[in-house]
Amino acid sequence: MDGFAQEATGAGGDGFGTLEDGFITLDGLEKVFQVRRRAGLLRRERHEVRAVDGISFQVARGEMVGYIGPNGAGKSTTIKMLTGILTPSGGSLRVAGIDPSRERTRLAHRIGVVFGQRTTLWWDLPLRDSYRLMHRMYRIPDGRYRENLDRCVELLDLGELLEVPVRQLSLGQRMRGDIAAALLHDPEVLYLDEPTIGLDVISKAKVRQFLKELNVERGTTVLLTTHDLTDIEQLCRRVMVIDHGRLMYDGSLAGLHEVGESERMLVVDLERELPPIELKSDGSGPGLRAVKVEGPRQWLAFPASASAAPLVARIAAQYPLMDLSVREPDIEAVIARMYRAAP
Amino acid sequence: MRLYAVVAAGGFRRYATYRTATAAGVFTNTVFGFILAYTYIALWDARPQLGGYDMSQALAYVWIGQGLLAACAMMGGGFEDELMERIRTGDIAVDLYRPVDLQLWWLAGDLGRAAFQLLGRGVVPMLAGALAFDIALPGSAWIWPAFLLSVLLGIVVSFAVRFLVALSAFWLLDGAGATQMAWLLGLFFSGMLLPLPLFPGLLGEVARVLPWSSLLQIPADVFLGKYTGWELMEAYAFQGAWAVALLLAGRLLQSVATRRVVVQGG
Incomplete structure (x- = not known):
């Protein structure tokens, strides 16, 4: 088992080796949670929840894919496995040739994650301090850091917000701040979990425009979960629908409308x-x-x-x-x- | 290493932004110090040389206690509430995917906090005490750095205890009970209420070997010149041993907790 994992990561180490097989590859991925439920005064019943129940798909480098489904369908669980903070119960998983749960730290340097409902920013301090932290955390070369920060500041309209403590930012401003924080280290893959949730129309448009440019200019692979079909319409040529932990649909959005009548x-x-x-x-x-x-x-x-x-x-x-x-x-x-x- | 320096600087600045809270804290520490000082004066009038301290040493002890109260987080109030909240809400997931070590991350932040609170909330009460009362000050200059080193070790021990308490939230979800327990133990066994040598018999002996004595009792005794030469090394070794043991325990608990999250989900 160990030997196999070593070999696989070695071959795809630079991310180009696995281009044909897909940059992100899931094969029969499963995640089963053991939930204990109180069934009496002392007795507890164990039962299984199959949050992800055998999902297989491949995403090529530079693709922008929508990953949608109702609440509790298994979207966030999948994303957590893709970042390595959850270990799969079955099946296999590779991101840029890396097995996420085995080499979480190594993978972290190559991916960016934005959880719409959580923040990575320092609550009490100005936005700029959080970016300085990213600079050190990902060991970004100084020139590269400055370049990326300038670019994010310009495109995400953060210029006047850099010196403002995060707790004083509006939701839309904070979200833009979080997206910039996830991109300073030039990740090859970006996972976005509900990036437009709770944003007003103008903020949504800004975020979408930025993501579109990012994908075109940098070739960043983007996996996007959302409840907003407009996000998908404007950003993704391909959409995957998941429900009850299973992949229900994988194809174009137009096709989805046809299938779903x-x-x-x-x-x-x-x-x-x-x-x-x-x-x-x-x-x-x-x-x-x-x-x-x-x-x-x-x-x-x-x-x-x-x-x-x-x-x-x-x-x-x-x-x-x-x-x-x-x-x-x-x-x-x-x-x-x-x-x-x-x- | 530079990352943790930035984290520590951030910890310092986070607490520095709350100036009103700091001023209120200084005020509380000073008032509390006066109350304790008059209590101690009454006590030492009745029983001079209690616990081997004379009056001016006892008064110095009071004001060192007030000066270190916030820095060593003897009554809580450091990073642990935030960490527990992150565990409870699941924000801890964000921390886990970053390429950083959880324990070092929080340790660096807490050292930054302590550095600020040592300056912001320690210096003024100490000065107030020194002006208002006749307190014992170090006889020689080398005692000051020796004292600061002991304080640093105390802060690390304090961190390590609170880290363990905070991680209990992975199992308890609501860590309020654990926090209060730790708060009570810390207040008593650090020597905040009374110097530990005053406790009689077994209680006193137990209190002196528990980790909390590193927070106040030992730094205060270093300040008062109770340790000389080899004894000082022993005092450091005691603090250092607790720091290492508790940090290792924290690491162990962290890896169990992480595995639990990783396998069981947030």
Whole structure:
């Protein structure tokens, strides 16, 4: 066992050796937790929770992949195994040729992690102090450190925040600060666990724009867990869906909508109360049906892969349209439909 | 090594940012020192040479105690609350994936804290005591560095004890009980209330060999010139041995705790 691990890490030591097989490789990965539950006054029942139940996938260097699923699906457990802070119960795992749980410290120099709900920054001190700490912690050469810091400060708009104690930063500012902290040592892989959670629209856009540039310019491999499908839409060509510890889907986002038969919702306000709108699909576009009517307001569902524009045009031509908005499907709904669609 | 220097500097600066808290602490230490000093005066009036200390030595003991109270965290108040909170909330996961040693990391931070509190909360009460009372001061200059070395060892012992207490949160989740227990033991067995030689019989002997005597009793005796030559080396050896033993125990507990987290999940 030992010999095998040595050999494997030796071969992929520089990260290029395993390019063809994937930069991140999971093979039948499992994580089983033993949970003890009180079953009486003194008696305790042991039972197993299979948080990750046989997941296999590969991510190539420079890919940007969305990793989504409902709460408790096993996303964070997977990420923790990828960073080495959890040991798998079964299966195998390689990140840049390294077995994470065996060589956590060596791997730490090559990965960056951002947990949206936790912070690595020093709470009481200015942002700059935390960065100085990263400088020493990852033994970043001085020139490189300055260059990376300048770049992050510029792109993440941190200039005025460097001297501000972290506890005084807003959530969005803190998140940008945390992302910069994870990138100062030029990680080849970046894990982002809910990086946009709780952020306002402008902060979300800033974070996404930055990640996009990072991926393009540096070729950083990014694995992103999120509840926000817009994150995925704007960043990832590939998305993986996990539920109950199993990989349910691996492919493009458009494909996911098809598989999940997901629907977008057009919410229209008409001039007056009218019978439910129904459009048949024809040559000019897909159909649409009312799923809810509340006075002059109607909720109209149409396939997520279809364009909303021709539908709006047709409605506007036939009905007294006052106002409208389009609602994106959420991940839970897509996954729920995926289950129903599964044979 | 430079990393831990930055961590220590950070620990120093973190505590330095809270100026009002520091001022309030200095005030409390000084008031508390006056109360204890008058109590000791009453005690030593009735029983001169109690425990082998004369009046001016007893008063010096009071003010050394006030000066070291915050630095040696005899009543808690160091990193341990933060570490326990990180364990409870699971933020400890963030600490674990970083390429640093958990124990050294917190030790460095705590040394920074202690350095600040020695200056920020130690010097003023000592001066106040020296001005208001006739206290025994070292007869020769070399006692000062000897005293500081003993204080440093005391701080490391204090850290090692509190590290063990904090790690108990991995099993207890709520470490409040363990903290209070440690606080009580520390207050009593460090000699904060009364110098340990005053305790009679077995209790006194036990108290003197427990690690907490490194926090105040031994540094104070070094300050008062109770140790000379070889005895001083023995005192250092006693402190050093406890520091090493407790740090090793902390390492052991840390690796058990880490394995538990790594296998069982946060």
